[in-house]
Amino acid sequence: MFCGILQFIHGGNFNMDITNITTTLQAATFFGVDAAFAACHKWALSAMSSLEEAPIEVLNYLPMIYLTAKEIVSWDGFTGLPFSFLSACINNPLLTVESEMQLCEALFKWHNKNEEQQCSQTLVESDLEVFNLFKKIRTHLLPLGFLLRQLNISSNFLSNKDELVGEVICLRLTKYSKVLDICECQQVTESILFLSAVHAPASWACQGTCLSTNPDQLSSDLQSFGTLQKMVLSGCWRLKEEKLVAWLGRICPNLSTLKVDHCPQLQFSMLLALSETCRFIETADFSLEIDSLAENMLSVISYKIEYPWRGSCDALKKIMRGHYSLSSLKRLFLQGRIELTDKELFFISRCCPNLQAIDLSGCRRLTDTGISIFIKAYSGMQSISLAGTELGPNSTAAILSSFVINDLDATAISNDNICQLTKLDLASCFGLCRKDLAALLSRLSRLTHLNLENTNLDDASLLMFRGTSLEQLNVRETQVSGCALAHVLALNSGLRALNIRGCKQIIDAHQANLSEKDTICTQLSSEAHSVFEELGVGRLSLQELKVGWGLSDLTFKTIWPCLPSLKAFTLGIGGRLSSSCMVQLSALCPALEELSLAFQDLYGTAIPFVLKTLLSLRTLEFQCCMNVPPECINAITTGCGSNLTSLMLENSAPWLLDIDVCSLSRTCKNVIHFSLSGCRQLTAESLKNISRGWCSMIKLKVEDCGGVTSQGATYLLNSCKALQSLSLRHSGRGLPRAFISDAASLLPLLRSISLDVCDAINDGYDTPHETAWQSLCMVKFARCTLPRHSFKSSRLQSKDLEYMPFGYCHNSTIVLERTKCSLHTTIVKERL
Numbered sequence: 001m002f003c004g005i006l007q008f009i010h011g012g013n014f015n016m017d018i019t020n021i022t023t024t025l026q027a028a029t030f031f032g033v034d035a036a037f038a039a040c041h042k043w044a045l046s047a048m049s050s051l052e053e054a055p056i057e058v059l060n061y062l063p064m065i066y067l068t069a070k071e072i073v074s075w076d077g078f079t080g081l082p083f084s085f086l087s088a089c090i091n092n093p094l095l096t097v098e099s100e101m102q103l104c105e106a107l108f109k110w111h112n113k114n115e116e117q118q119c120s121q122t123l124v125e126s127d128l129e130v131f132n133l134f135k136k137i138r139t140h141l142l143p144l145g146f147l148l149r150q151l152n153i154s155s156n157f158l159s160n161k162d163e164l165v166g167e168v169i170c171l172r173l174t175k176y177s178k179v180l181d182i183c184e185c186q187q188v189t190e191s192i193l194f195l196s197a198v199h200a201p202a203s204w205a206c207q208g209t210c211l212s213t214n215p216d217q218l219s220s221d222l223q224s225f226g227t228l229q230k231m232v233l234s235g236c237w238r239l240k241e242e243k244l245v246a247w248l249g250r251i252c253p254n255l256s257t258l259k260v261d262h263c264p265q266l267q268f269s270m271l272l273a274l275s276e277t278c279r280f281i282e283t284a285d286f287s288l289e290i291d292s293l294a295e296n297m298l299s300v301i302s303y304k305i306e307y308p309w310r311g312s313c314d315a316l317k318k319i320m321r322g323h324y325s326l327s328s329l330k331r332l333f334l335q336g337r338i339e340l341t342d343k344e345l346f347f348i349s350r351c352c353p354n355l356q357a358i359d360l361s362g363c364r365r366l367t368d369t370g371i372s373i374f375i376k377a378y379s380g381m382q383s384i385s386l387a388g389t390e391l392g393p394n395s396t397a398a399i400l401s402s403f404v405i406n407d408l409d410a411t412a413i414s415n416d417n418i419c420q421l422t423k424l425d426l427a428s429c430f431g432l433c434r435k436d437l438a439a440l441l442s443r444l445s446r447l448t449h450l451n452l453e454n455t456n457l458d459d460a461s462l463l464m465f466r467g468t469s470l471e472q473l474n475v476r477e478t479q480v481s482g483c484a485l486a487h488v489l490a491l492n493s494g495l496r497a498l499n500i501r502g503c504k505q506i507i508d509a510h511q512a513n514l515s516e517k518d519t520i521c522t523q524l525s526s527e528a529h530s531v532f533e534e535l536g537v538g539r540l541s542l543q544e545l546k547v548g549w550g551l552s553d554l555t556f557k558t559i560w561p562c563l564p565s566l567k568a569f570t571l572g573i574g575g576r577l578s579s580s581c582m583v584q585l586s587a588l589c590p591a592l593e594e595l596s597l598a599f600q601d602l603y604g605t606a607i608p609f610v611l612k613t614l615l616s617l618r619t620l621e622f623q624c625c626m627n628v629p630p631e632c633i634n635a636i637t638t639g640c641g642s643n644l645t646s647l648m649l650e651n652s653a654p655w656l657l658d659i660d661v662c663s664l665s666r667t668c669k670n671v672i673h674f675s676l677s678g679c680r681q682l683t684a685e686s687l688k689n690i691s692r693g694w695c696s697m698i699k700l701k702v703e704d705c706g707g708v709t710s711q712g713a714t715y716l717l718n719s720c721k722a723l724q725s726l727s728l729r730h731s732g733r734g735l736p737r738a739f740i741s742d743a744a745s746l747l748p749l750l751r752s753i754s755l756d757v758c759d760a761i762n763d764g765y766d767t768p769h770e771t772a773w774q775s776l777c778m779v780k781f782a783r784c785t786l787p788r789h790s791f792k793s794s795r796l797q798s799k800d801l802e803y804m805p806f807g808y809c810h811n812s813t814i815v816l817e818r819t820k821c822s823l824h825t826t827i828v829k830e831r832l
Contacts, residue, residue, distance in 0.1 A: 173225055184792075231258050255280065276669050283330065290361055368395050426455060459505075583609050750774070754780055
């Protein structure tokens with residue numbers, strides 16, 4: 001074999017077969033010849049899949065042949081593996097997968113493929129053997145939503161769901177593990193983590209008493225996994241910060257990526273505590289969902305911060321008094337962390353000197369001064385997301401002075417006087433004036449992603465941008481015109497996503513809002529085409545288009561050349577397509593996956609035809625649309641319904657009945673996001689149909705829908721265990737006073753809940769106790785008053801009351817936001 005290795009090094013070939021593959025692999029591993037090892041691996045993938053039986057020595061060496069089971073489950077030829085090979089993979093103690101869900105999906109794919117081919121006699125001896133193989137899946141480690149969804153669509157031999165519950169509750173950690181993903185596995189606790197890494201036989205993990213073992217007693221027995229580089233713990237809200245820090249520091253010395261988003265009990269401070277043991281962390285994600293308070297200009301009536309979890313705050317202050325260094329950290333995501341203040345931001349800049357990407361979107365307590373001080377600490381930042389913050393002139397000056405290669409004259413146009421940023425998100429930053437935006441864009445020629453939605457952007461500012469590398473551009477709700485946009489699009493032929501909804505100036509392509517003193521901008525504007533003419537040239541191959549004002553039948557026909565590759569299309573207010581143009585969507589956009597129509601007149605048979613023929617559609621949204629034909633329900637159930645994952649019918653289907661909801665829930669099995677509003681003929685039966693048909697629902701919104709909640713929502717809480725966002729408003733007076741606490745305890749993944757006081761039996765809801773929030777981060781109460789008691793009651797007429805459920809009109813909204821150590825209470829006038 002040594003001679004064979006030498007021959008291979010000098011250009012020879014191996015004559016591999018079943019009899020010598022094991023010794024060849026051993027020799028390649030012993031002598032460290034990676035090329036020989038790769039050749040063995042290639043032979044295994046190409047030759048072994050055709051074997052019906054495999055020698056026992058090959059099966060025993062299978063983990064080394066395939067390196068990790070990740071390559072097995074992602075391999076296209078996996079579905080053709082013989083049963084003996086498959087069984088050997090699953091039963092081998094060195095089986096290595098990123099997550100239990102990855103293994104489960106692969107087994108379902110393998111079984112369904114072989115069931116279709118009806119080759120059970122050659123590949124599988126009996127269904128019982130396959131069933132026993134499926135029982136090896138550790139269902140306790142599957143995400144709850146995936147488990148409910150997969151059990152609903154599984155094959156017939158898995159009809160007994162109770163028998164699927166496995167016994168092993170430890171994670172699959174081996175010496176080959178590089179990634180461990182337990183995203184949305186809220187059932188995982190620190191006890192499971194410690195037991196998974198302890199020096200003990202696998203049989204010990206099967207004992208039911210192991211879960212009660214104290215992690216502190218196991219810390220001395222933990223083994224280190226030097227190959228583990230990425231940990232995904234998203235949504236694991238039961239993990240305690242102190243225990244998690246101890247576990248990570250002991251078993252993951254080479255950790256480079258840590259994702260703990262949607263874990264409100266964890267803070268950035270845990271990363272500082274890991275700075276001594278995990279010195280190679282490059283990416284950390286502590287994001288939470290951005291709420292509507294950070295995205296809109298609201299009329300705040302009152303704002304209060306309470307500290308019911310004072311112990312956590314004291315621990316954070318203690319950490320901030322220390323001296324830490326995270327020089328390896330390059331990417332930090334703190335989206336939605338409302339507890340973050342200028343003081344913590346300064347502390348981050350002191351501890352993390354080499355950051356290249358930062359996401360502070362929704363951190364609305366940060367000030368312009370604090371952000372500017374933070375930005376000045378860096379010179380090599382490549383990605384900044386500051387949406388919804390108080391960004392202003394100080395931060396603009398900091399960006400211009402810090403993120404440049406050479407600090408030359410700001411008016412010079414050269415490659416040495418440009419910002420190094422490739423991604424910039426400043427959506428809803430109302431503190432930026434047009435002058436600030438123009439100064440920024442003049443230096444941002446390397447941008448690939450630009451989001452200036454809902455800002456003071458105008459033509460004079462946009463035309464200062466001279467970049468040619470844009471892939472995504474969002475200028476929604478700005479004052480830019482069609483000719484200015486056309487000029488930018490002409491320079492960026494690689495653009496893939498464009499959002500120009502709400503840009504009213506587009507309808508008048510030749511009247512730009514330019515300064516009379518800016519002769520350069522005026523000349524560019526007069527020479528540019530309209531944005532739709534530029535889209536029709538054919539240089540762009542868009543995958544996402546969101547448009548409103550200016551789109552008509554004529555302009556729609558103009559942009560046909562850029563539509564064939566379109567995957568997402570949104571048409572909002574200001575735009576209108578006739579039935580003759582709408583019916584052509586299927587032919588023009590055969591790969592369309594997302595369709596959103598707002599404020600449209602959908603009279604006719606065009607929409608039912610589109611829904612029947614667009615079989616790849618995954619997201620469908622009708623918002624405030626008129627004359628939506630009832631035939632759409634049949635079109636959805638017989639056409640695109642099988643692939644739909646998101647269905648939103650908001651103020652567009654007042655004719656919807658309980659039988660229609662029942663039909664949708666039985667046909668559209670994959671829907672995980674469902675939204676209904678303005679369907680006042682619905683009864684409590686619809687909520688039962690939703691609960692029975694979509695038990696794996698993640699997001700549910702029901703507003704102004706008759707008596708859907710008139711009998712309470714107990715059936716929903718007992719069935720849809722995977723719910724993360726729940727909104728029940730103006731749909732029947734039947735919710736108990738303790739509904740929020742009940743929802744938090746019965747829905748283990750619930751993050752936000754929105755209710756209306758009008759639906760409460762006892763005219764209100766109890767706020768959850770400080771220990772009863774579980775995974776819940778946000779609670780919204782909408783309060784209403786009778787029209788005769790409201791301030792503007794004299795203006796209300798009888799015709800307005802028929803659109804106000806139960807004769808009420810909106811008064812204010814109370815928003816409760818929970819962090820690890822504080823509770824923020826905000827009262828605003830708007831309805832959220």
